[in-house]
Amino acid sequence: MLTALEIVTTVVVGVMVGVEFAVPFFINPILNALPGDNGLLGRIHGGRVGGAVMPFWYIGSLVLVGIWAVAGRHEDGTGLVIAAAALLVVSVLMSVLLLVPINNRVKAWTPESRPADWKQQLTRWDRLHYVRVAVIVAAFACLAAALA
Template sequence: MNILNVATILCIGLLIGGELAVSAFINPVVWKLDLAAQARASQLFGRRLGRAMPVWYIASLLLLVSETITHRHESHIGLLGVAIAFWGAAIALSLLSLVPINNRMVRLDADGWTESTQRELRMWDGLHRVRVAVLAVSMIFFLAGLGI
Protein backbone atom coordinates (compact mmCIF):
# COMPACT_ATOMS: atom_id res chain seq x y z
CA MET A 1 0.00 0.00 0.00
CA ASN A 2 1.48 3.34 -1.00
CA ILE A 3 1.30 6.76 0.63
CA LEU A 4 -1.50 7.93 -1.70
CA ASN A 5 -3.66 4.98 -0.64
CA VAL A 6 -3.06 5.71 3.03
CA ALA A 7 -3.71 9.44 2.62
CA THR A 8 -6.94 8.84 0.71
CA ILE A 9 -8.24 6.23 3.13
CA LEU A 10 -7.47 8.51 6.10
CA CYS A 11 -8.91 11.62 4.48
CA ILE A 12 -12.21 10.14 3.36
CA GLY A 13 -12.52 7.82 6.34
CA LEU A 14 -12.08 10.63 8.85
CA LEU A 15 -14.49 12.86 6.92
CA ILE A 16 -17.16 10.16 6.93
CA GLY A 17 -16.56 9.56 10.64
CA GLY A 18 -16.91 13.26 11.37
CA GLU A 19 -20.12 13.48 9.38
CA LEU A 20 -21.49 10.40 11.14
CA ALA A 21 -20.64 11.95 14.51
CA VAL A 22 -22.72 15.02 13.64
CA SER A 23 -25.83 12.89 13.03
CA ALA A 24 -25.32 10.24 15.66
CA PHE A 25 -23.96 12.30 18.56
CA ILE A 26 -23.90 16.08 18.12
CA ASN A 27 -27.40 16.77 16.78
CA PRO A 28 -29.24 14.50 19.23
CA VAL A 29 -27.52 16.29 22.12
CA VAL A 30 -28.17 19.77 20.69
CA TRP A 31 -31.88 18.96 20.27
CA LYS A 32 -32.18 18.34 24.01
CA LEU A 33 -31.18 21.94 24.75
CA ASP A 34 -33.63 24.82 25.10
CA LEU A 35 -34.35 26.78 21.89
CA ALA A 36 -31.87 29.58 22.57
CA ALA A 37 -29.09 27.09 23.34
CA GLN A 38 -30.01 25.05 20.26
CA ALA A 39 -29.76 28.16 18.13
CA ARG A 40 -26.36 29.10 19.52
CA ALA A 41 -24.93 25.57 19.30
CA SER A 42 -26.24 25.09 15.77
CA GLN A 43 -24.75 28.42 14.71
CA LEU A 44 -21.37 27.58 16.19
CA PHE A 45 -21.24 24.09 14.66
CA GLY A 46 -22.66 25.37 11.37
CA ARG A 47 -20.04 28.08 11.05
CA ARG A 48 -17.11 25.88 12.05
CA LEU A 49 -18.08 22.94 9.88
CA GLY A 50 -19.26 25.24 7.10
CA ARG A 51 -15.71 26.55 6.76
CA ALA A 52 -13.83 23.27 7.12
CA MET A 53 -15.96 20.76 5.27
CA PRO A 54 -15.89 22.26 1.75
CA VAL A 55 -12.09 22.12 1.75
CA TRP A 56 -12.14 18.58 3.13
CA TYR A 57 -14.71 17.39 0.58
CA ILE A 58 -12.75 18.84 -2.35
CA ALA A 59 -9.45 17.45 -1.02
CA SER A 60 -11.09 14.03 -0.73
CA LEU A 61 -12.46 14.25 -4.26
CA LEU A 62 -9.03 15.23 -5.59
CA LEU A 63 -7.46 12.28 -3.78
CA LEU A 64 -10.07 9.93 -5.28
CA VAL A 65 -9.36 11.34 -8.75
CA SER A 66 -5.61 10.93 -8.14
CA GLU A 67 -6.17 7.32 -7.11
CA THR A 68 -8.17 6.70 -10.26
CA ILE A 69 -5.45 8.19 -12.45
CA THR A 70 -2.79 6.19 -10.62
CA HIS A 71 -4.72 2.92 -11.03
CA ARG A 72 -6.10 3.61 -14.53
CA HIS A 73 -4.55 0.48 -16.05
CA GLU A 74 -5.83 -1.90 -13.39
CA SER A 75 -8.87 -4.13 -13.72
CA HIS A 76 -10.88 -2.47 -10.94
CA ILE A 77 -10.74 1.03 -12.44
CA GLY A 78 -14.53 1.07 -12.89
CA LEU A 79 -15.04 0.73 -9.15
CA LEU A 80 -12.88 3.80 -8.57
CA GLY A 81 -14.98 5.69 -11.10
CA VAL A 82 -18.14 4.69 -9.24
CA ALA A 83 -16.55 5.89 -5.98
CA ILE A 84 -15.92 9.29 -7.59
CA ALA A 85 -19.50 9.40 -8.90
CA PHE A 86 -20.92 8.75 -5.43
CA TRP A 87 -18.59 11.32 -3.88
CA GLY A 88 -19.68 13.84 -6.51
CA ALA A 89 -23.33 13.03 -5.77
CA ALA A 90 -22.71 13.76 -2.09
CA ILE A 91 -21.16 17.11 -3.00
CA ALA A 92 -24.12 17.92 -5.28
CA LEU A 93 -26.59 17.00 -2.50
CA SER A 94 -24.65 19.26 -0.15
CA LEU A 95 -24.59 22.23 -2.51
CA LEU A 96 -28.22 21.93 -3.59
CA SER A 97 -29.90 21.29 -0.25
CA LEU A 98 -27.72 21.05 2.85
CA VAL A 99 -25.59 24.18 2.41
CA PRO A 100 -28.58 26.51 1.86
CA ILE A 101 -30.27 25.20 5.02
CA ASN A 102 -27.01 25.49 6.98
CA ASN A 103 -26.52 29.06 5.76
CA ARG A 104 -30.03 30.03 6.92
CA MET A 105 -29.43 28.44 10.32
CA VAL A 106 -26.18 30.27 11.02
CA ARG A 107 -27.76 33.65 10.19
CA LEU A 108 -30.68 33.30 12.61
CA ASP A 109 -30.56 34.87 16.03
CA ALA A 110 -32.10 33.12 19.03
CA ASP A 111 -35.42 34.95 18.50
CA GLY A 112 -35.65 33.56 14.96
CA TRP A 113 -35.29 29.98 16.18
CA THR A 114 -38.85 28.67 15.95
CA GLU A 115 -40.61 25.33 15.61
CA SER A 116 -40.40 25.84 11.84
CA THR A 117 -36.65 26.28 12.13
CA GLN A 118 -36.41 23.09 14.15
CA ARG A 119 -38.36 21.21 11.46
CA GLU A 120 -35.96 22.55 8.84
CA LEU A 121 -33.01 21.44 10.94
CA ARG A 122 -34.50 17.96 11.26
CA MET A 123 -35.00 17.91 7.49
CA TRP A 124 -31.31 18.87 7.19
CA ASP A 125 -30.42 15.97 9.46
CA GLY A 126 -32.43 13.51 7.37
CA LEU A 127 -30.71 14.70 4.19
CA HIS A 128 -27.40 14.63 6.02
CA ARG A 129 -27.94 10.96 6.89
CA VAL A 130 -28.51 10.26 3.20
CA ARG A 131 -25.23 12.07 2.48
CA VAL A 132 -23.40 9.96 5.06
CA ALA A 133 -24.77 6.81 3.45
CA VAL A 134 -23.70 7.99 -0.02
CA LEU A 135 -20.21 8.78 1.30
CA ALA A 136 -20.00 5.33 2.91
CA VAL A 137 -20.98 3.69 -0.39
CA SER A 138 -18.29 5.74 -2.11
CA MET A 139 -15.73 4.49 0.42
CA ILE A 140 -16.81 0.88 -0.14
CA PHE A 141 -16.39 1.22 -3.91
CA PHE A 142 -13.04 2.95 -3.40
CA LEU A 143 -11.72 0.17 -1.16
CA ALA A 144 -13.03 -2.49 -3.55
CA GLY A 145 -11.35 -0.63 -6.41
CA LEU A 146 -8.05 -0.84 -4.53
CA GLY A 147 -8.64 -4.54 -3.91
CA ILE A 148 -8.80 -4.07 -0.14
Protein backbone atom coordinates in the same frame (compact mmCIF):
# COMPACT_ATOMS: atom_id res chain seq x y z
CA MET B 1 3.86 6.30 -4.77
CA LEU B 2 0.45 5.01 -5.84
CA THR B 3 0.19 3.00 -2.63
CA ALA B 4 0.80 6.13 -0.54
CA LEU B 5 -1.88 8.00 -2.53
CA GLU B 6 -4.35 5.15 -2.01
CA ILE B 7 -3.73 5.08 1.74
CA VAL B 8 -3.85 8.86 2.21
CA THR B 9 -7.02 9.12 0.13
CA THR B 10 -8.75 6.32 2.03
CA VAL B 11 -7.80 7.84 5.38
CA VAL B 12 -8.94 11.36 4.37
CA VAL B 13 -12.29 10.07 3.09
CA GLY B 14 -12.65 7.73 6.08
CA VAL B 15 -12.12 10.51 8.60
CA MET B 16 -14.63 12.69 6.72
CA VAL B 17 -17.14 9.84 6.88
CA GLY B 18 -16.52 9.48 10.61
CA VAL B 19 -17.08 13.17 11.26
CA GLU B 20 -20.22 13.30 9.13
CA PHE B 21 -21.53 10.07 10.70
CA ALA B 22 -21.04 11.54 14.18
CA VAL B 23 -23.24 14.56 13.41
CA PRO B 24 -26.64 12.82 13.20
CA PHE B 25 -25.89 9.91 15.50
CA PHE B 26 -24.03 11.64 18.34
CA ILE B 27 -23.69 15.41 18.10
CA ASN B 28 -27.25 16.39 17.15
CA PRO B 29 -28.89 14.12 19.77
CA ILE B 30 -26.64 15.68 22.41
CA LEU B 31 -27.47 19.20 21.21
CA ASN B 32 -31.19 18.40 20.99
CA ALA B 33 -31.17 17.31 24.65
CA LEU B 34 -29.70 20.57 25.94
CA PRO B 35 -32.05 22.93 27.79
CA GLY B 36 -33.41 26.14 26.34
CA ASP B 37 -31.77 27.55 23.25
CA ASN B 38 -28.42 25.91 23.96
CA GLY B 39 -28.95 23.17 21.39
CA LEU B 40 -29.94 25.68 18.74
CA LEU B 41 -26.88 27.79 19.57
CA GLY B 42 -24.72 24.68 19.23
CA ARG B 43 -26.18 23.88 15.83
CA ILE B 44 -25.71 27.49 14.69
CA HIS B 45 -22.06 27.35 15.73
CA GLY B 46 -21.69 23.90 14.16
CA GLY B 47 -23.10 25.29 10.93
CA ARG B 48 -20.45 27.99 10.93
CA VAL B 49 -17.58 25.62 11.67
CA GLY B 50 -18.76 22.93 9.26
CA GLY B 51 -19.57 25.49 6.62
CA ALA B 52 -15.99 26.76 6.77
CA VAL B 53 -14.22 23.37 6.76
CA MET B 54 -16.36 20.88 4.89
CA PRO B 55 -16.19 22.42 1.39
CA PHE B 56 -12.41 21.93 1.38
CA TRP B 57 -12.72 18.43 2.80
CA TYR B 58 -15.35 17.29 0.30
CA ILE B 59 -13.62 18.82 -2.73
CA GLY B 60 -10.20 17.70 -1.49
CA SER B 61 -11.48 14.14 -1.07
CA LEU B 62 -12.95 14.19 -4.55
CA VAL B 63 -9.69 15.51 -6.02
CA LEU B 64 -7.66 12.80 -4.25
CA VAL B 65 -10.02 10.08 -5.51
CA GLY B 66 -9.83 11.54 -9.02
CA ILE B 67 -6.03 11.49 -8.94
CA TRP B 68 -6.12 7.90 -7.68
CA ALA B 69 -8.49 6.91 -10.51
CA VAL B 70 -6.18 8.44 -13.13
CA ALA B 71 -2.90 7.28 -11.60
CA GLY B 72 -4.18 3.76 -11.03
CA ARG B 73 -6.23 3.43 -14.19
CA HIS B 74 -4.44 0.19 -15.15
CA GLU B 75 -4.69 -1.34 -11.67
CA ASP B 76 -7.28 -3.74 -10.31
CA GLY B 77 -10.08 -1.95 -8.49
CA THR B 78 -10.14 1.13 -10.72
CA GLY B 79 -13.86 0.65 -11.32
CA LEU B 80 -14.46 0.87 -7.58
CA VAL B 81 -12.38 4.04 -7.36
CA ILE B 82 -14.41 5.55 -10.21
CA ALA B 83 -17.61 4.52 -8.43
CA ALA B 84 -16.33 6.23 -5.27
CA ALA B 85 -15.59 9.37 -7.29
CA ALA B 86 -19.11 9.34 -8.74
CA LEU B 87 -20.60 8.96 -5.26
CA LEU B 88 -18.49 11.84 -3.97
CA VAL B 89 -19.72 13.97 -6.88
CA VAL B 90 -23.27 13.14 -5.78
CA SER B 91 -22.40 14.15 -2.20
CA VAL B 92 -20.93 17.47 -3.37
CA LEU B 93 -23.97 18.19 -5.53
CA MET B 94 -26.30 17.30 -2.65
CA SER B 95 -24.31 19.59 -0.39
CA VAL B 96 -24.28 22.57 -2.74
CA LEU B 97 -27.86 22.26 -3.96
CA LEU B 98 -29.69 21.04 -0.86
CA LEU B 99 -27.76 21.25 2.40
CA VAL B 100 -25.67 24.42 2.06
CA PRO B 101 -28.68 26.69 1.44
CA ILE B 102 -30.25 25.48 4.68
CA ASN B 103 -26.93 25.71 6.53
CA ASN B 104 -26.43 29.28 5.30
CA ARG B 105 -29.76 30.26 6.79
CA VAL B 106 -29.12 28.42 10.07
CA LYS B 107 -25.72 29.96 10.70
CA ALA B 108 -27.23 33.44 10.38
CA TRP B 109 -29.88 32.79 13.05
CA THR B 110 -29.91 33.92 16.63
CA PRO B 111 -32.45 32.68 19.19
CA GLU B 112 -34.22 36.01 18.69
CA SER B 113 -34.15 35.99 14.87
CA ARG B 114 -34.91 32.35 14.09
CA PRO B 115 -37.85 31.86 11.75
CA ALA B 116 -41.12 30.30 12.84
CA ASP B 117 -40.33 27.11 10.87
CA TRP B 118 -36.81 26.70 12.25
CA LYS B 119 -37.45 23.19 13.59
CA GLN B 120 -38.79 22.04 10.21
CA GLN B 121 -35.72 23.47 8.47
CA LEU B 122 -33.39 21.63 10.85
CA THR B 123 -35.39 18.42 10.38
CA ARG B 124 -35.10 18.77 6.58
CA TRP B 125 -31.33 19.32 6.88
CA ASP B 126 -31.08 16.26 9.14
CA ARG B 127 -32.97 14.03 6.69
CA LEU B 128 -30.85 15.18 3.76
CA HIS B 129 -27.71 14.71 5.81
CA TYR B 130 -28.66 11.07 6.53
CA VAL B 131 -28.79 10.47 2.77
CA ARG B 132 -25.46 12.25 2.25
CA VAL B 133 -23.87 10.12 4.98
CA ALA B 134 -25.12 6.97 3.25
CA VAL B 135 -23.61 8.19 -0.03
CA ILE B 136 -20.19 8.94 1.45
CA VAL B 137 -20.17 5.67 3.43
CA ALA B 138 -20.75 3.87 0.11
CA ALA B 139 -17.89 5.87 -1.45
CA PHE B 140 -15.61 4.92 1.43
CA ALA B 141 -16.61 1.26 1.10
CA CYS B 142 -15.70 1.38 -2.59
CA LEU B 143 -12.27 2.80 -1.74
CA ALA B 144 -11.68 0.19 0.95
CA ALA B 145 -12.70 -2.58 -1.45
CA ALA B 146 -10.40 -1.15 -4.13
CA LEU B 147 -7.49 -1.50 -1.71
CA ALA B 148 -8.25 -5.18 -1.11
